[in-house]
Amino acid sequence: MGGGSSKILDPEEVAEISAETGFFRRQDFLLIPELAINPLGDRIINEFFKGGEELNFREFMQKVARFRKPNSSGVTEYNxxxxxxxxxxxxxxxxxxxxxxxxxxxxxxxxxxxxxxxxxxxxxxxxxxxxxxxxxxxxxxxxxxxxxxxxxxxxxxxxxxxxxx
Incomplete structure (x- = not known):
């Protein structure tokens, strides 16, 4: 991710991580303390889960990427x-x-x-x-x-x- 220790994952590794971690469900997000105490926590979760009750690993990373600061690693369609x-x-x-x-x-x-x-x-x-x-x-x-x-x-x-x- 821009640092010297970052590693680009190949598709097999991404699939393996996704299989290990499973899908992210709406109720899983409700257990994150920072979201649970955030007054807009429900709104943030709703934005993550537009169109369903589950996110796969790729969808999760795309949503999180919105919060990445545009810097040396560049600006993407997500950030x-x-x-x-x-x-x-x-x-x-x-x-x-x-x-x-x-x-x-x-x-x-x-x-x-x-x-x-x-x-x-x-x-x-x-x-x-x-x-x-x-x-x-x-x-x-x-x-x-x-x-x-x-x-x-x-x-x-x-x-x-x-x-x-």
Whole structure:
């Protein structure tokens, strides 16, 4: 993975590892302490398991690759800005209709801040966010509007986990 001790696995080794580890199931992810205590843990898990209840090894690695920081090992289709933005957009698009409603935004905001912020404050944040991001004023934030709203945010680094490089 970019370091001198990294080893490229051949297809047989990947198949062997996959067979040994089996499929990753949704309930397995619920047992990961960091996800269990994360207020967005369920949303993260849902994004990992779009389309089913199990992931094979390849699918798991592709999902995890989204969190890899683009660096000397390069940018891939999984860790580029677009992939990270799509993943992040999906965290807010609770009903998977390719747009974020005010209620979806408020739900995710409430998940993130919990009881530390009043509902009135969450509503104000939601109203401000909708006013700024919903360019066409239709009451929804589309992916393009979302992308424009976070244009200046360093998503590539902020949405990254340091892997051994």
């Amino acid at each position: 580029n800005r677009e992939a990270k933005l799509r993943f992040l957009f999906g965290m807010y698009d609770l009903d998977v209709d390719n747009r974020i409603s005010r209620s979806e935004l408020l739900s995710v905001l409430q998940m993130m801040v919990g009881a530390s912020v009043t509902m009135e404050q969450i509503n104000r944040i939601g109203e401000r966010t909708m006013a700024e991001a919903d360019v066409d004023g239709d009451g929804y934030i589309t992916y393009d509007e979302f992308k424009a709203a976070v244009e200046s945010v360093d998503i590539e680094n902020k949405m990254s986990i340091h892997f051994l490089d």
